[in-house]
Amino acid sequence: MLNNARIEEVLSTLDRGLPQALDRLLAFLRIPSISTDPAHMGDVRDAAEWLCAELAGLGFEASVRDTPGHPMVVAHSPKGQRRALLFYGHYDVQPVDPLNLWDRPPFEPEIEDTPDGKVIRGRGAADDKGQLMTFIEAFRAWKEVHGSLPTDLVLLFEGEEESGSPSLRPFLRENAEELRAGIAMICDTGMYSDGRPAITTQLRGLYGEEIVIRAADRDLHSGSFGGLAANPIQILVDALATIKDESGRITLPGFYAGVEELTNELRADWDDLGFDAAEFLSRVGLSQPIGEKGRTGLEMVWNRPTFEINGLSGGYTGEGFKTVLPAEARAKVSFRLTGSQDPEKIRETFRAHIRAAIPADCSVEFHAHGASPASRMDISDAAFAAAKAALSDEWERDAAYIGAGGSIPIAGDFKEILGMDSMLVGFGRDDDRIHSPNEKYDLQSFAKGARSWARILAALS
Known part of the structure; x- marks a missing residue:
């Protein structure tokens, strides 16, 4: 004392x-x-x-x-x-x-x-x-x-x-x-x-990225071009959707290199906190934890890496309806990192994953938004x-x-x-x-x- x-x-x-x-x-x-x-x-x-x-x-x-x-x-x-x-x-x-x-x-x-x-x-x-x-x-x-x-x-x-x-x-x-x-x-x-x-x-560390995919040289009529021409929003969401599997794990090759399990001392300390994931989510109008299966709530928010889509845009989003295939689609995404994960290596792997999904006559560009380790x-x-x-x-x-x-x-x-x-x-x-x-x-x-x-x-x- x-x-x-x-x-x-x-x-x-x-x-x-x-x-x-x-x-x-x-x-x-x-x-x-x-x-x-x-x-x-x-x-x-x-x-x-x-x-x-x-x-x-x-x-x-x-x-x-x-x-x-x-x-x-x-x-x-x-x-x-x-x-x-x-x-x-x-x-x-x-x-x-x-x-x-x-x-x-x-x-x-x-x-x-x-x-x-x-x-x-x-x-x-x-x-x-x-x-x-x-x-x-x-x-x-x-x-x-x-x-x-x-x-x-x-x-x-x-x-x-x-x-x-x-x-x-x-x-x-x-x-x-x-x-x-x-x-x-x-x-x-x-x-x-x-x-x-x-x-x-x-x-946790943080790595952020903005992706811009471009297809046709203008917005296209979906009746005339739908089913034939590339839709950059579809390309983008398809590529992003495959970054997580059904268990909530991230599929990028080598992504979990450097991720460390909790020590026994920290696990005991965290268990003693009595964290209730459902109660925590109820504060924001939710009730069901969504994340990596087999992990506790505190592990998911403090000790496991994540991938999140922070924003999507493209096409017509104004009042009413407009049937177009957009010329461009954008997304902002972020990864929270743990252990000794290397944000620059993950950046390279993520960009390679997106590039592999881009048709030959479309283009993609990336804008980095910070990268810091855990x-x-x-x-x-x-x-x-x-x-x-x-x-x-x-x-x-x-x-x-x-x-x-x-x-x-x-x-x-x-x-x-x-x-x-x-x-x-x-x-x-x-x-x-x-x-x-x-x-x-x-x-x-x-x-x-x-x-x-x-x-x-x-x-x-």
Whole structure:
């Protein structure tokens, strides 16, 4: 247990200082740091400067680093001989459209009472300013109580996460020696759906592609040409339909190379979560799990690769009816990847599969939309068990190792470029409405999130 005088004094300081911590967060949230909108370029820099000033005030060597896009904020604690931890978060936010669906101005944040407790309402409250500030408030309390931090820290706060992080990988390569640490802490995640604290230990990768098939040089009358001329929509859907078999497995040659089965430890942790696939689907008006046969629901969304058709277009789709054979058909597809699957090899195999279905007098072109491998963390590192115990102590229930069906490329970037694993610990909730109107962050998540990081700092020192 971490219930000792050294940590208890820090936790008491966090509790007493919560009103002031909330004032700081609300000030941060008032900065409209929308990275995708050029009109807010100055606001993004203002947010970076605000963060830099906060960190400098806590004794960090902090600076705002220019990139070809929005700046990075980098800070260091005084160097010692201890295992350094790198903390990563992002200070940019999503656009607020549609504005008319907000109950209050998105950059005029406020603490609200709701039937489920107090929440912090405003754009960026959960994604990711509120989460990022749980780091900083934990550091602040440690410094106030003990005069120094319990271990060496490197902080990297990004201003382009919501716009694709175009500057991040070059920045990591150029500054690898300065940023490299023992392990990275990433706060851009959430708790398990039942409110259990969690450490995300694996993330699926992503490969996306747009396909365009062209046939005749114009749309054709289906009475005159139907049955004789190529129909690019039919060609496309036939090719896509054969990528999965009746059991839900993907048929591309070599596709499952690198896919790994769950370890016994993770399987036990996931079984204990009591995930109900039918109940999960009922939240979106569905009831029947559709996927790879012989796999549990959590395996399918966290540990198995997928192929999905994200969009199809072609021909006449307006009002009324028009009997044509279209000249062109398009599809957007994506693969979620696990283990050590190679997205570039899968791209080659997928494109070969589509090309094999194209008649000689038709053409196909491809437009790539990103390719990042999956990330799996080495939980045999003692830091993971220590952090898990710290979370369990704070939330008074057993923390869990979980997976994530989505992708957080920064974890893979840290592994590839800096050679270190990441520990993904966040306190977001399923109903936080990130990227949507009326975004919120539970006051409990903010307060106990800061307390959790204080405990984790103690556990890893």
